[in-house]
Amino acid sequence: MKLYADRPVRALFQLASDALAVLWVYLWVNAALDLRAMIGRLDRPGELMASTGQGFSEHMDSAAEQAAKVPLAGETLAVPFTEMSETGASLTAAGDSFRETVASLATTLPLLVAAVPILLVAATWLPARARWIARATSVRRTGKLSPQARSRLLALRALTGVAPARLAAVHPDPAGAWRSGDTAALERLAALELRRMGLRAR
Numbered sequence: 762m763k764l765y766a767d768r769p770v771r772a773l774f775q776l777a778s779d780a781l782a783v784l785w786v787y788l789w790v791n792a793a794l795d796l797r798a799m800i801g802r803l804d805r806p807g808e809l810m811a812s813t814g815q816g817f818s819e820h821m822d823s824a825a826e827q828a829a830k831v832p833l834a835g836e837t838l839a840v841p842f843t844e845m846s847e848t849g850a851s852l853t854a855a856g857d858s859f860r861e862t863v864a865s866l867a868t869t870l871p872l873l874v875a876a877v878p879i880l881l882v883a884a885t886w887l888p889a890r891a892r893w894i895a896r897a898t899s900v901r902r903t904g905k906l907s908p909q910a911r912s913r914l915l916a917l918r919a920l921t922g923v924a925p926a927r928l929a930a931v932h933p934d935p936a937g938a939w940r941s942g943d944t945a946a947l948e949r950l951a952a953l954e955l956r957r958m959g960l961r962a963r
Contacts, residue, residue, distance in 0.1 A: 763897035766959030775893075782886045786879055793875035800867040804860055811856025818849030897958055909947075913939070916950035923953055 766772045821843070900918075903911045916939050920928065928935040931949045938946035955962055 762894065763901045763960075764894060766897070767961040768956075768959045771959030775890075778886060778890070782882050782890075785882055789875050789878040793871035796874055797867050797871040800863060800870065804863045804867075807856045807859035807863060809856070810859060811853045814849045814852030814854075814856055816849075818846045818853065821846035821849055893958070897960060900955070900958060900960055909944070912944075912947040912951040913942070915954045916947045919950045919954035919957070923957055927953065 765775050900915065903914055906914065916935075920935060920939060928950070931953055932938045932943070932946045935946065935950060939950070952962065
């Protein structure tokens, strides 16, 4: 597999683009993790709310039990404490709901923060890089062919991938030269394709 060009300028550009892509992904993943930690700290108020509500309910339940022991009026005295215990239960439920919301946000928001930039890289840099690697690898494998067959194949790739103006600079009728098997024109077209890919003749 051919990962980088043979020509220094092209190879340096590829190395720089790879490094920038990796740095881009690292920065956004790190930002997502920081956001997750920041959102996670919001769980503390919900925890305190739930804990306070639970403690309040326990105290009110205990007070209601004690009030219920009072002769004759015990049940009547216990009602206010029971109602306040329900208020504590509502506070606990609100705290638990708040914590669930925070946990959901701590998962969803960081995922979005990291996924969108990473998908952007995957949709732009990665396909272009993968195409170059595939083409360069296929060009490298042409080294197993005879020089004539290799030149003819690379010339064909030039005809299908190089701008017409550059082809015309090599030969007035590049397609006709390829069909007729003009050796000199085929070699020039093959060299043009190699330069376009940033590769050297082997």
